[in-house]
Amino acid sequence: MTKFHSLNAIxxxxxxxxxxxxxxxxxELTQNTETQVLAWEQxxxxxxxxxxxxxxxxxxxxxxxxxNTCDSIESLFKKEPKRRLAFVVYPNQACxxxxxxxxxxxxxxxxxxxxxxxxxxxxxxxVLDVDICLVPxxxxxxxxxxxxxxxxxxxxxxxxxxxxxx
Amino acid sequence: MTKFHSLNAIxxxxxxxxxxxxxxxxxELTQNTETQVLAWEQxxxxxxxxxxxxxxxxxxxxxxxxxNTCDSIESLFKKEPKRRLAFVVYPNQACxxxxxxxxxxxxxxxxxxxxxxxxxxxxxxxVLDVDICLVPxxxxxxxxxxxxxxxxxxxxxxxxxxxxxx
Numbered sequence: 001m002t003k004f005h006s007l008n009a010i011x012x013x014x015x016x017x018x019x020x021x022x023x024x025x026x027x028e029l030t031q032n033t034e035t036q037v038l039a040w041e042q043x044x045x046x047x048x049x050x051x052x053x054x055x056x057x058x059x060x061x062x063x064x065x066x067x068n069t070c071d072s073i074e075s076l077f078k079k080e081p082k083r084r085l086a087f088v089v090y091p092n093q094a095c096x097x098x099x100x101x102x103x104x105x106x107x108x109x110x111x112x113x114x115x116x117x118x119x120x121x122x123x124x125x126x127v128l129d130v131d132i133c134l135v136p137x138x139x140x141x142x143x144x145x146x147x148x149x150x151x152x153x154x155x156x157x158x159x160x161x162x163x164x165x166x
Numbered sequence: 167m168t169k170f171h172s173l174n175a176i177x178x179x180x181x182x183x184x185x186x187x188x189x190x191x192x193x194e195l196t197q198n199t200e201t202q203v204l205a206w207e208q209x210x211x212x213x214x215x216x217x218x219x220x221x222x223x224x225x226x227x228x229x230x231x232x233x234n235t236c237d238s239i240e241s242l243f244k245k246e247p248k249r250r251l252a253f254v255v256y257p258n259q260a261c262x263x264x265x266x267x268x269x270x271x272x273x274x275x276x277x278x279x280x281x282x283x284x285x286x287x288x289x290x291x292x293v294l295d296v297d298i299c300l301v302p303x304x305x306x307x308x309x310x311x312x313x314x315x316x317x318x319x320x321x322x323x324x325x326x327x328x329x330x331x332x
Contacts, residue, residue, distance in 0.1 A: 010255055010300050014284035017186035089176060118180035134176050 007052055009043030015055055016041070019062075020115040029108065030054050061106040062116040069120045074128055084131045085124075086162035089117045091136045099137060099158065135162040173218055175209030181221055182207070185228075186281040195274065196220050227272040228282040235286045240294055250297045251290075252328035255283045257302040265303060265324065301328040 007015060016026050016037075023037040030037075030051035040047040073085065090096035096103075096110035107113050114134070121132040142161045151157040173181060182192050182203075189203040196203075196217035206213040239251065256262035262269075262276035273279050280300070287298040308327045317323040 005250075005297060005299065008300065010257075010280060010302055011284070011287070014186070014280055014300070017183070017281065018284055018288075020180070020183035084171075091176075114176060114180055115183065118177070118184055121177070121180075122184075131171060133171065134174065134180070136176055 006046050006049070007040075009041055012040040012047045015052075015059075019055060019059060020111055021109075025109060025111065026051075026055070029058070058107065058112060062112065062119065065103075065107070065116045066119045066123055070123050070127065073120075073124055073130060073132075077128060077130060082130065084133065084166060086135045086159065086166050087117055087120065087132050088158045088162045089114050089134045089136050091138075095137055095139065099153075133166055135165045137162075172212050172215070173206075175207055178213045179207040181218075181225075185221060185225060186277055187275075191275060191277065192217075192221070195224070224273065224278060228278065228285065231269075231273070231282045232285045232289055236289050236293065239286075239290055239296060239298075243294060243296060248296065250299065250332060252301045252325065252332050253283055253286065253298050254324045254328045255280050255300045255302050257304075261303055261305065265319075299332055301331045303328075 016023070021029070023034045023041075026032075026037045027034045030048075032048075032051060036045065039045040040051075090100060090110050090113065093110045096113060100113065103113055107116060117132075117134050121134060124130045124132050137158060142158065145151075145161045145164065146153065146157055149157075149160070151160070182189070187195070189200045189207070192198075192203045193200045196214075198214075198217060202211065205211040206217075256266060256276050256279065259276045262279060266279065269279055273282060283298075283300050287300060290296040290298050303324060308324065311317075311327045311330065312319065312323055315323075315326070317326070
């Protein structure tokens with residue numbers, strides 16, 4: 001076990017920014033108040049170990065998703081070389097909860113999923129030279145597409161729809 | 167040359183967040199207005215290629231600094247194994263400009279340097295199992311330390327001072 005070193009003010013601030021979160025969102029995720037979050041970042045009160053653990057766990061979850069997705073894209077790419085791929089993201093929390101609920105446990109906020117998608121885009125460009133476009137799910141357009149193509153709702157259908165938006 | 171693909175709204179937003187910047191700071195860096203930056207992120211106007219290039223260049227500069235610094239720390243670590251190191255950051259733009267001017271060309275804002283320092287911290291933990299503490303330069307305390315130790319102003323003196331704050 002590594003000794004626990006409490007993050008100082010600037011580190012708490014950087015941790016939040018690196019996850020792309022607002023003070024309100026950090027408060028929600030760590031079950032603290034926004035005032036407390038700002039106090040950590042101003043150095044007037046130390047960030048509790050539990051709050052740090054929560055945010056670092058989320059950061060790890062993002063990294064795991066990035067690594068796994070890039071591996072999948074690399075395999076896909078070997079079978080069917082492409083230079084441009086669509087990756088579905090979600091425009092708001094309600095849409096994320098409805099269509100992508102399996103991620104709610106590891107990445108509870110839609111903003112975290114978008115940040116993961118962004119890191120996937122960066123990594124795929126750098127490592128695979130594949131250009132990923134983040135396509136926010138447009139529910140109306142997606143429903144229409146499914147009707148036209150006679151498709152049920154699934155991750156695969158969403159991916160197919162997103163491809164039409166490239 | 168890769169074909170230029172303009173970033174869409176959500177991608178512009180993620181790019182800014184991944185650099186830890188506010189809309190005002192992006193406006194300043196890309197010589198646009200805050201209103202324009204918000205328009206890119208709302209999808210009401212496309213992000214110009216020049217603005218994208220500017221932000222991606224900064225992102226690259228951060229990555230280069232992270233890689234180079236982690237390499238230096240790895241060499242240092244081989245000579246003198248340590249589990250905990252101090253890394254000087256700067257509390258505001260004036261202090262950054264005065265003490266760290268050689269980075270102004272590649273990372274014009276103090277917030278970008280802090281974000282680079284944060285990524286260095288993360289990378290060193292992950293790859294070298296070295297715990298880096300970001301220590302904001304306290305000018306008064308640093309001056310006092312230099313007087314006591316009879317040291318001139320230099321990167322090395324700042325590093326020595328920061329070590330006393332661990």
